[in-house]
Amino acid sequence: MKTNKRPTIRDVAAEAGVSKSLVSMVFSSDEGVSQARRDKVMAAAKKLGFTPNVWARSLSSGLSNFIAILVVDLHNPLFTEVADHARKALLERGHQTFMTAAIISMQNGKRVLEKSTVQTLLDLKPRGILVIGDLPDKASLKQVPEEVPIVIATTVHSGLKRAIVLRIDEDEAMRQIVQHLVEKGHQTVSYVGPDDSDVSTARISSFKKAMDLYKLTPHMQFCDRTEEAGYSAAKIALQGEPQPTALICFNDVVAFGVQEAVESFQKAGGGQVAVTGFDNTYISALSRISLTSIEQEKVAIAMRAAEILSADESVWREAEGKNLLLVPRLVIRDSSNFVQP
Amino acid sequence: MKTNKRPTIRDVAAEAGVSKSLVSMVFSSDEGVSQARRDKVMAAAKKLGFTPNVWARSLSSGLSNFIAILVVDLHNPLFTEVADHARKALLERGHQTFMTAAIISMQNGKRVLEKSTVQTLLDLKPRGILVIGDLPDKASLKQVPEEVPIVIATTVHSGLKRAIVLRIDEDEAMRQIVQHLVEKGHQTVSYVGPDDSDVSTARISSFKKAMDLYKLTPHMQFCDRTEEAGYSAAKIALQGEPQPTALICFNDVVAFGVQEAVESFQKAGGGQVAVTGFDNTYISALSRISLTSIEQEKVAIAMRAAEILSADESVWREAEGKNLLLVPRLVIRDSSNFVQP
DNA sequence: TTGTAAGCGTTATCAA
DNA sequence: TTGATAACGCTTACAA
Numbered sequence: 001m002k003t004n005k006r007p008t009i010r011d012v013a014a015e016a017g018v019s020k021s022l023v024s025m026v027f028s029s030d031e032g033v034s035q036a037r038r039d040k041v042m043a044a045a046k047k048l049g050f051t052p053n054v055w056a057r058s059l060s061s062g063l064s065n066f067i068a069i070l071v072v073d074l075h076n077p078l079f080t081e082v083a084d085h086a087r088k089a090l091l092e093r094g095h096q097t098f099m100t101a102a103i104i105s106m107q108n109g110k111r112v113l114e115k116s117t118v119q120t121l122l123d124l125k126p127r128g129i130l131v132i133g134d135l136p137d138k139a140s141l142k143q144v145p146e147e148v149p150i151v152i153a154t155t156v157h158s159g160l161k162r163a164i165v166l167r168i169d170e171d172e173a174m175r176q177i178v179q180h181l182v183e184k185g186h187q188t189v190s191y192v193g194p195d196d197s198d199v200s201t202a203r204i205s206s207f208k209k210a211m212d213l214y215k216l217t218p219h220m221q222f223c224d225r226t227e228e229a230g231y232s233a234a235k236i237a238l239q240g241e242p243q244p245t246a247l248i249c250f251n252d253v254v255a256f257g258v259q260e261a262v263e264s265f266q267k268a269g270g271g272q273v274a275v276t277g278f279d280n281t282y283i284s285a286l287s288r289i290s291l292t293s294i295e296q297e298k299v300a301i302a303m304r305a306a307e308i309l310s311a312d313e314s315v316w317r318e319a320e321g322k323n324l325l326l327v328p329r330l331v332i333r334d335s336s337n338f339v340q341p
Numbered sequence: 342m343k344t345n346k347r348p349t350i351r352d353v354a355a356e357a358g359v360s361k362s363l364v365s366m367v368f369s370s371d372e373g374v375s376q377a378r379r380d381k382v383m384a385a386a387k388k389l390g391f392t393p394n395v396w397a398r399s400l401s402s403g404l405s406n407f408i409a410i411l412v413v414d415l416h417n418p419l420f421t422e423v424a425d426h427a428r429k430a431l432l433e434r435g436h437q438t439f440m441t442a443a444i445i446s447m448q449n450g451k452r453v454l455e456k457s458t459v460q461t462l463l464d465l466k467p468r469g470i471l472v473i474g475d476l477p478d479k480a481s482l483k484q485v486p487e488e489v490p491i492v493i494a495t496t497v498h499s500g501l502k503r504a505i506v507l508r509i510d511e512d513e514a515m516r517q518i519v520q521h522l523v524e525k526g527h528q529t530v531s532y533v534g535p536d537d538s539d540v541s542t543a544r545i546s547s548f549k550k551a552m553d554l555y556k557l558t559p560h561m562q563f564c565d566r567t568e569e570a571g572y573s574a575a576k577i578a579l580q581g582e583p584q585p586t587a588l589i590c591f592n593d594v595v596a597f598g599v600q601e602a603v604e605s606f607q608k609a610g611g612g613q614v615a616v617t618g619f620d621n622t623y624i625s626a627l628s629r630i631s632l633t634s635i636e637q638e639k640v641a642i643a644m645r646a647a648e649i650l651s652a653d654e655s656v657w658r659e660a661e662g663k664n665l666l667l668v669p670r671l672v673i674r675d676s677s678n679f680v681q682p
Numbered sequence: 683t684t685g686t687a688a689g690c691g692t693t694a695t696c697a698a
Numbered sequence: 699t700t701g702a703t704a705a706c707g708c709t710t711a712c713a714a
Binding site: 349350351361362364365366368369393394396397398399400401402403 | 706707708709710
């Protein structure tokens with residue numbers, strides 16, 4: 001019960017022969033305390049190994065120095081990488097972070113965010129909140145006090161008026177992909193991916209826009225978001241009429257399956273087929289995969305998020321409710337880097 | 342300042358016309374309060390949308406219901422997957438979790454864990470601590486109060502007497518790999534990987550033991566833990582005399598590079614070379630990679646961890662200081678599934 | 683069974 | 699510049 005107790009402000013006060021308030025002042029601001037007392041307190045603190053209890057501090061003051069990071073899916077490398085970059089950037093700006101994975105439960109067949117997740121987060125009175133990924137139910141963020149900025153990263157839109165959304169320009173991403181394919185001589189291009197969420201429908205609409213821009217007819221083959229689904233969908237797409245010479249995939253995982261289908265298609269005597277992915281996960285860079293993909297600018301997004309969340313209120317207030325679009329970057333690799341005859 | 346304030350125990354008390362303590366009792370235990378008052382309090386709480394502030398609770402009581410998860414490296418899918426499984430298992434047992442990524446800084450060329458990471462964690466008075474990954478500096482965990490159990494997962498040993506280490510049996514893992522290779526007709530086997538940490542040296546020693554068991558001479562080629570490093574190391578290894586027909590890699594990432602080198606070796610007229618990895622990341626299952634690998638039993642480890650951390654003190658005390666070994670499982674895929682002539 | 687009061691580790695207000 | 703004293707939201711003896 002009382003083993004290893006960390007020393008408190010009280011212990012330091014006793015040791016230094018001053019009041020608790022004095023100790024508090026020394027540790028919280030750098031003025032209003034005489035140098036003599038300050039030294040005394042610091043010496044006592046050092047001797048006892050005292051460091052302030054951050055949480056008690058925020059309970060008392062009602063504000064804190066922490067940013068809460070809510071990662072929607074720990075299995076998605078895109079999210080964990082953004083989380084890690086953001087964490088580092090925030091740290092450099094002097095902010096501690098702590099993370100929670102979203103707890104998603106099913107309710108009437110719909111994905112719902114467990115309220116306790118957000119509430120536990122808020123009890124800590126974070127200075128700001130960073131949501132990474134596509135939260136199924138943004139309403140739960142409505143509980144967030146109005147003076148706490150919310151940044152939502154790598155998702156399409158929030159349904160939450162005050163949120164600051166940080167994402168790449170999907171239209172531009174698709175435009176880059178289609179342009180690249182057109183330049184390589186492709187005319188018949190098909191999209192392979194799901195059609196069941198904010199992000200996926202947005203991506204499809206961007207695809208159509210981009211195809212339109214280059215006067216091409218958009219073909220589509222819907223499937224789930226797994227390698228196997230991509231494989232099957234590509235098999236079907238490649239039997240289409242006209243037969244596509246390029247397949248644009250919803251994300252890298254789907255693309256891996258599509259690549260597989262393309263390979264067996266070629267072994268069976270079919271022609272070359274270009275494949276592109278989305279997210280530029282580090283797997284796509286593996287030389288056996290070498291998948292052309294869209295870089296979501298993970299680092300830039302993390303930096304921007306850190307900037308906003310550590311800025312003064314007057315600064316982030318301006319961004320409130322806005323969609324901040326970053327410019328995506330197409331990373332061209334073997335899977336599409338050949339000229340279509 | 343006072344926008345959207347969450348209702349407190351006091352508000353509920355006022356609404357229900359009882360004292361704060363009564364409300365507290367209703368929410369913390371299920372006895373000692375009359376049904377009438379209980380109903381009244383619950384009704385008031387519901388009306389106000391009250392839920393207890395977990396952290397204030399733990400500040401006050403000195404104990405809590407949540408488990409702190411310390412993930413050493415967010416970029417390593419092995420770690421984030423274990424973290425996610427553990428989080429879910431813990432939740433099912435009624436424990437909230439929250440995570441921090443280790444903050445590693447360099448000090449005199451050595452990796453050191455930032456003390457603040459652990460301290461911030463401890464201020465929250467977690468019920469238990471789960472460390473996932475190879476912490477560079479276990480000494481920092483010495484601050485953890487003696488009555489808080491520490492489970493360290495997926496790493497070799499702790500240097501911390503009280504920690505409960507949860508990992509696969511590395512000797513057995515290597516034995517399985519070597520046995521598999523021997524059965525396929527391999528006689529000349531080389532290890533490719535780093536030699537710079539607890540985990541890597543342990544793995545090497547297991548490799549030697551296993552080779553000894555099958556009366557084979559252990560060859561080794563050291564390299565960093567990246568794909569590129571694996572590639573270069575394999576190139577060198579394949580020029581060795583005697584030339585290895587199988588390469589055992591430190592982990593999957595290194596193996597990906599090694600596979601690459603093997604492929605170009607074969608194109609240049611070399612014979613078939615078996616490759617094995619370690620960790621069984623989901624990438625190794627991609628059909629274009631199809632890498633034989635050791636499953637670290639991520640789910641089992643997470644379950645075991647959850648079990649221990651949510652058990653009564655008398656239970657986990659027994660495991661204290663022990664190494665709990667799980668049985669690894671070799672997942673055989675194309676990269677090694679052929680007979681060596 | 684219920685309420686009162688003290689305390690968890692800190693900050694904040696207000697006299698001194 | 700300093701030190702009581704009252705919060706913060708909750709738990710927990712101890713009294714009633």
